[in-house]
Amino acid sequence: MTEIAPGVHRLEFIIGAKPMAMHLLNGDRVTLIDTGLPDTPEHVHLPALRELGRAPEDVSLALITHADADHIGGNAALRRLFPNALLACHARDARWCSDPEAITAERYDAYFADHGIRYEPAVFDMLASWMGPATPMDLLLTGGEQVRLRDDDWLTVVNLPGHTLGHIGLYNPRHRYAIVADAVFGRTQIDVAGAPTAPPPYIDIAAYRATIETLRALDIELLLTCHYPVMRGDEIAVFLDASEAFVNDAEAVTLRILRxxxxxxxxxxxxxxxxxxxxxxxxxxxxxxxxxxxxxxxxxxxxxxxxxxxxxxxxxxxxxxxxx
Ligand SMILES: [Zn+2]
Structure with missing residues (x-):
């Protein structure tokens, strides 16, 4: 566990060969960013709280950045272990964040009827193992909300759609960082060794381009994602440029292969x-x-x-x- 910014703890682990980082805000109350996999609250969040001298009852909020198995899988465990925590996400992602059956059918398996594309059963098994039972949200966001960490230190909920339609992040103007989870992907997703894995999975091009612009406009020197190393200073602009370059290339390649x-x-x-x-x-x-x-x-x-x-x-x- 690293305190990467004042009160912000980065909890890194690995899922198979996939790098993963959860973020915990240790303030007057404790806020968790995403719940991870079904065992993450017990095996990652609980030990971190212990190390910080905080009680499970201190966790008052879990902000889900977006609807994907590896970010919502701990929702049910969170309820059990942290009974005071409100589960929150953007209203547009609420259905998928709450219901593993809905996200499986409507996100992961949405390409079969029209396109004949369907994951191998092993991939569905893996995704199912990353999610717990259906768990309702408590609080739906629309972006622009502000969450107080401590004293006069506030984070703003920023809309960062594209990967999902309701993807959100957190921006701290005072300490100049943003926690953006999976809002941008550079040119590829990577494994722990930095090797390319899956391509950037955005589902809305205009929204994804707008999100890149939103992040460019933030005054930050620290960018925290869930599956890439910590980025600082110029590395942020390089990554955002790469994210945009991929979209431009994908657009050009699409026209070329059609032609x-x-x-x-x-x-x-x-x-x-x-x-x-x-x-x-x-x-x-x-x-x-x-x-x-x-x-x-x-x-x-x-x-x-x-x-x-x-x-x-x-x-x-x-x-x-x-x-x-
Ligand atoms: Zn993810």
């Missing part, structure tokens, strides 16, 4: 063609998250027409000008 396909492309075929151009990735299948909105954007711009191919949605280049 070169000579016929309709399904989402799966688009991923096969785009992955080597945008990667390398250890788990290219997760390009489904970003490639679908990129194909839909090409369609919205009139550069691709939607059709069907073997019962799956497909897009074909319309020969339009890419300058449009």
């Amino acid at each position: 070169e396909a000579g016929g309709p492309l399904t989402l799966a075929a688009a991923i096969d063609r785009a992955a080597p151009l945008l990667g390398p990735f250890g788990f290219a299948e997760d390009l489904k998250f970003a490639m679908l909105p990129h194909l839909e954007l090409a369609e919205a711009r009139g550069l691709a027409a939607r059709s069907a191919c073997d019962g799956k949605v497909a897009w074909a280049w319309t020969g339009g000008s890419v300058d449009r």
